[in-house]
Amino acid sequence: MLLLEVISGERLPKPERGKMRVHKINNVNKALDFIASKGVKLVSIGAEEIVDGNAKMTLGMIWTIILRFAIQDISVEETSAKEGLLLWCQRKTAPYKNVNVQNFHISWKDGLAFNALIHRHRPELIEYDKLRKDDPVTNLNNAFEVAEKYLDIPKMLDAEDIVGTLRPDEKAIMTYVSCFYHAFSGAQKAETAANRICKVLAVNQENEHLMEDYERLASDLLEWIKRTVPWLEDRVPQKTIHEMQQKLEDFRDYRRVHKPPKVQEKCQLEINFNTLQTKLRLSNRPAFMPSEGKMVSDINNGWQHLEQAEKGYEEWLLNEIRRLERLDHLAEKFRQKASIHESWTEGKEAMLRQKDYETATLSDIKALIRKHEAFESDLAAHQDRVEQIAAIAQELNELDYYDSPSVNARCQKICDQWDALGSLTHSRREALEKTEKQLETIDQLHLEYAKRAAPFNNWMESAMEDLQDMFIVHTIEEIEGLIAAHDQFKSTLPDADKEREAILGIQSEAQRIADYNSIKLPGNNPYTSVTPQIINSKWERVQQLVPKRDHALLDEQSKQQSNEHLRRQFASQANIVGPWIQTKMEEIGRISIEMNGTLEDQLNHLKQYEQSIVDYKPNSDVLEQQHQLIQEALIFDNKHTNYTMEHIRVGWEQLLTTIARTINEVENQILTRDAKGISQEQMQEFRASFNHFDKDHGGTLGPEEFKACLISLGYDVENDRQGDAEFNRIMSVVDPNNSGIVTFQAFIDFMSRETTDTDTADQVIASFKVLAGDKNYITAEELRRELPPDQAEYCIARMAPYQGPDAVPGALDYKSFSTALYGESDL
8 A cells, every 4th residue: 555655646545453364455455446446457356366475466466556657647749658658768868879769678778778868867967978888787787876866766676687687577667767757757848848949949040041141142242233333334435446346345245244143143132032031921020121221122223223334335335336437437538638638739839939930931921820720720629628628627526536636737737738829829820910911822722621621630539539438338228329329420421531532632632733833832731730641541540440439339238238137137036036025924924813723833834934934045045146246247226126135135034033033922822831731722712812802913902902802801891990990900910111012922921820820929938938947037057958059059149138136147038039039129
């Protein structure tokens, strides 16, 4: 009876005194009645067998009592008593080397399992690292002595018996191990509490790592944008086309090599941010607010600034190349006209300064007068060229030509020389007219020759100049216009040839009359330096330049036809790729709002779309190659398509970003569903309700649409005071930024919170209180004993010192720490 009182912890009826057999039987019956009252079934066991000393019966009864009162109440994760006790032993000894508890007999023979149980709960009592597996007797005796001395567990087993037995008694070891279980049962609660805290801290640590990754990625991307924008805004013009084309090549390299990885980083950053916010909502944590200047909106603003600078830089490059091309053309034209003019004026000043009229005869002076008149005609004919030279120099100055000083100096020299020629011509005319009164003879025929030969010579020089003139065109129409003008010029050649023959006929007629009258003429026409040989030579030169001009115009026509082919080739491909991108954008929008199959089906469908988009990338690459050919050919417009390469690039980037965001939204919905235990039917019901009120299929609901949706789901948000208050509370949850719209993800988060349970700050505080032994504070030593090392140090580093009246040195405030985890205070 005393054994029953010890094991059960209850008082039994007072035994009868006396040594007679009947007294002994009555006392044993009282004990058996008590055992039966506790639900223990005794089969074939009577008081007489016990009193008569039946050892087998007595031992069987004792084991029944032990099983009922010491082992049966043990329960771990809804297992039987024996399985639960074994599972408890396995968990407690799992971290220890050389310990593998699989049963209640041979697994305990080396004594290490007993020592591991004690060390796990009372590490100060056992020096486990000094134990050896090959010394089981010492190990067993050490465990039995420590348990008896410090844990009040009696020494029920003998070390030599256990070691000397092939298979130790299972019941005896179970009985002894159950004493350890009851002795350490209080620590089990602490372990459960520690597990809860570990789970909460693990979530918080993971979220902090995600926040740090976001901050790092955002800083890197913003720094790249900060470095790139000044480069794109550097608009310092270069002096030559080659230098500007090198800048254009650097810009293409930036577009092809440097920018695409940053587009991917930006997309991945937005995906990481959405995933982090979803995880924070699912773990009942406050939303993540990035550092100042690193919001997704800040990154989008920076990116927009980058693209604006990029667009402006490309336009500037192309305009600058056009300007330099125009400048080179004008500069060459200036040099050509200036060289022709300088060649013509060479020696003219010396000729005008001559005093030959002072010693001339009458016929000579008349010849000099006619010659001077011819020179004035020639001078007037050259006035247009001088004006052209000055106009070209002025245009070069207006276009900021880099070598304007040398152009201006040369132009000034030509103008000064022209003014000097005009002044000298006027002076010489006055002198000749003064002398003319004394001279009367003149050779009219030579004069007529000179007057007609000079304009014709000037016409040939102008024709040669035009035939050698450089040209620049950008379209088929422009080159065809030049060809038509050239054909028109060629149509005038027969009349010009007649004029040449007429002029040469005048000279021939003068020579014929002189020969007939035996008149000796000077070797050259006294009125002009334009001889028949010069006319014939220049006419022959004109005839040679015409086919060269034909060839140059035809080459340019071929080039423009090639450019037109490039335009049509690009337009053909762009008119396919552009609408394809738009169609895919519309299809993705429809998929994101339709309810076809499960979320996994939708996700698979979207990933198939994503793969189809990736597979379509070679078409865009072909377009990039065609666009490069167009730019290399300096083609600046294309009337065959409304799509530019910039439109295609932006559309492609938006398509990749949209499909990635849509996939991320579905993945977050799956994460929400699995974390909150929402069934597929509930998700479909939520989606159906949301889509029903999303009339414009924009993926969001306005306040009135959202209210109607809530009413359809059974929420009491009618238009009265109580309903308005409840609706305002819900809107503050789903739209904390007061944007006036409710997204589907916010709607799902709200519905998941309404239908599922999550950990709360109060639950975490209660768990810490268990670890602290019901104190209002906890110490670093207790945290290190109950939690894994990294999470223990995490708590110690973030817990504020406890300031209560019962504080002790080193006390930590676990309550403020727990509320901070859920955003109810600052961490």
